[in-house]
Amino acid sequence: MNIGIIGAGTMGIGIAQVAATNGCKVWVYDANARQVETATLGLEKTLTKLVDKQKISGEKMTEILANISIATELKDFKDCELIIEAIIENKEIKTKVFTELENHVSETCIIGS
Ligand SMILES: NC(=O)c1ccc[n+]([C@@H]2O[C@H](COP(=O)([O-])OP(=O)(O)OC[C@H]3O[C@@H](n4cnc5c(N)ncnc54)[C@H](O)[C@@H]3O)[C@@H](O)[C@H]2O)c1
Incomplete structure (x- = not known):
């Protein structure tokens, strides 16, 4: 499944890790x-610790990181089947993001908050 995540804070990068670990793009x-960039570096550190503790293999870490790409604009989500919003807790900003997002995604795309 192709998944888009909006917001690379605590929640967003955590959701990205779980999805990428389970084979999603x-x-x-x-x-x-x-x-x-900061969140991706943090994720690399988290995964490195998991490798050190032998919770995952080095190959799995490489696979997880390869499954994660940086989107530079909401248009990059055009092929996503699921999008999860994880931005700051502000209703007006969230509403604005959803309104813009709907211009770029398919009618069948599921958008979660
Ligand atoms: N952290 C938690 O434990 C937790 C638990 C449950 C729910 N939540 C909810 O999840 C959401 C995210 O929380 P968090 O802790 O990850 O926040 P965070 O502050 O760590 O990250 C939010 C990110 O959203 C980005 N952002 C802000 N406006 C944006 C916009 N218009 N478009 C794209 N990105 C934007 C910020 O740059 C930031 O990186 C919030 O709604 C919060 O209430 C958080």
Whole structure:
């Protein structure tokens, strides 16, 4: 499944990790581009710890990271079957994001919050 995640904070990158671990192709978008890089580096550290503890293999870590891509705009979610919003707790901003998002996704795409 192709999954889009909006917001690369605590929740967003955690959801990305779970989805990518389970074989989904994941695109992560954040209004703050540097946050996606920071979150990805944090995820690498988390996965490295799991490898060190022998919870996952090095190959699995590589596979998980390969499943995650950075989206630079909401248009990048056009092929997603599921999109999960995980941005700041602000109804007006969330509504604005959903309104824009609907211009870029298919009619069958499931959007979760
Ligand atoms: N952290 C938790 O334990 C937790 C638990 C349950 C629910 N939630 C909910 O999940 C959501 C995300 O929480 P979090 O803790 O991950 O927050 P966070 O502050 O760690 O991350 C939010 C991210 O959203 C980004 N963002 C803000 N506006 C945006 C926009 N318009 N478009 C794209 N990205 C935008 C920010 O740059 C930030 O990186 C919130 O609604 C929160 O209430 C959080």
